[in-house]
Amino acid sequence: MSRKPVKGEYIETDTGNKVSRKAILIGTQHIMLGGKTVIQAEAMIRGDLARTGQAVSGSAAAPGSNTAVAIGRYCYLSKGCCLRPPGRIYKGTFTFLPLRLGDHVFIGEGTVVQAATIGSHVYIGQNVVVGEFSIIKDYVRVLEGAVIPPNMVIPSFSIVAGQPARVIGEVPEGGHEAFELRELYKTVGNNPQPLPV
Amino acid sequence: MNGSKMSSSKRQSILPRVQSGPKAPVNFSSSIIIADSALLTGNHTINISSETVIHPRAKLDSSNGRITIGRRCIVNERTSIGALSADPTPSESRDGVVISDYANIEVGAVIESGGTLIGEGSLVGVGCRVGKGARLGKPWEIVPDFTVIYSNGTRRIDKRGVSDLKNKAQARQIEVLKRLIPSNPAKFQ
Structure with a gap:
């Protein structure tokens, strides 16, 4: 007779994010999700490595101004991936800088991301x-x-592979729809829908 | 209505806490930074020297031998130090893993146990696997100083001579991490 809803594998937020209960999010106050983002089990986001230094200003900073990891809409973080903000010496002090992901970014299993910026449809x-x-x-x-490798800039529409990574080709014309993650978003969650064939 | 059930708003896990092994005997310096969610198991001693940072979810397993970590090292998340080697031959060394000063073990790296020595200022990159009995960097010289090893035995030597600067940068990074990572050494003692 329990009226309590059964707890699903995912936590679904009002903005449509689906976050696995087994995901490891550290420092959640510094993580921004754009909405409709899927975070699968054992994915790790290091929000605790936020920017330091400007904390001395004292005055009440706007909430969210100190974001460590910003993620756009329809991103998909697979099992066991890890997002962590990059850090370096800047003006004599060590600081972590924010990691930004655009929209429709897919990140595969076991991938470690320490980029500064990732655009959309990646x-x-x-x-x-x-x-x-x-x-x-x-x-x-x-x-x-x-x-x-660190500090590499990858131009738009490239295909990249290798150790170290090199640009090996170009995304063909008309191949842009393949980057859409709207359908993939619907296939996970507490009541997943199959992919349309 | 069902007030007794709603009294605690925070959901408690029904499952018992995962205890993957015996609690390891530890020997910590007072100035280390160790995250609450680091995992320390095994029955040999884990020594950690001053100002070393252990990130969350790093796993140190001393069941296959002693683990010694030097000063100002950074052990990142999801690393596994003292993992069991696939090679069953017993090692002649009593030490499991020795990591020297200023080493940086990056995300997801695995360091197998059995006389493994990581030299001063070494950087073990993302997802690397360092086999049992490997000896890297100073002062063992099996792999010489400032060598970058990438794949299939290829290597190059770093001739920039910036190791002092690198050590300074690492010290700065540790200062920042000290503020960012809530340390809880008492949990492991």
Whole structure:
């Protein structure tokens, strides 16, 4: 007779985020989710590594101004991936800088992302290492096992692979729809729908 | 209505706390930073020297030998130090893993136990696996100083001579991490 709803595998928020109960989110106050984002089990986000230094200003900073990890809409973080903000020496002190993801970003299983910025419609395969302060522009496909060295800038519409990663090709014309993650978003959650064939 | 059920707003897990192994005997310096969710197991001693940072979810397993970590090391999340090697031959060393000063073990790296030595200032990259009995960097010279090893035995030597600067940068990073990571060494003692 319990009226308590059965707890599903995912926590679904009002903005449509689906966060697995087994995801490891550290420092949640510094993590911004744009909505409709899927975070699968054992994905790890290091929000605790937020920017330090400007804390001395004292005055009440706007909430969310000290974001460590910002994620756009329709992003998909697979099992066991790890997002952590990059850090470096800046003006004589060590500081972590925010990690920004655009919309429709897919991150494969076991991938470690320490980029500065990832654009929109980016596909990153399994077991990829995205080095510190690398910048990935829009419509980029990173094949599995690639190791993107620190500070690399990947232009739009490239296909990247290798250790260290190199641009090996271009996204073909008309291949842009493949980056849409709206359908994939519907396939997970507490009442998943199958992919339309 | 069912007030007794709603009294605690925070949901408590029904499952018992996961205890993956015996609590390891530890020997900590007073200035280390160790996250609450780090995992320390095993029956040999784990020594951690001053100003070393252990990130959340790092796993230190001393069941296959002693673990010694030097000064100002950074052990990142999801690393596994002292993992059991696939090679069953017993090692001649009593030490499991020795990590020297200023080493940085990056996310997801695995360091197998059995006389494994990581030299001063080494950087073990993301997802690396360091096999049992490997000896890297100073002062063992099996792999010489400032060597970058990447894949299939290829390597190059860092001739920039910036190791002092790198150590300074690591010290700065530790200062910042000290503020960011809530330390709880008492939990493991």
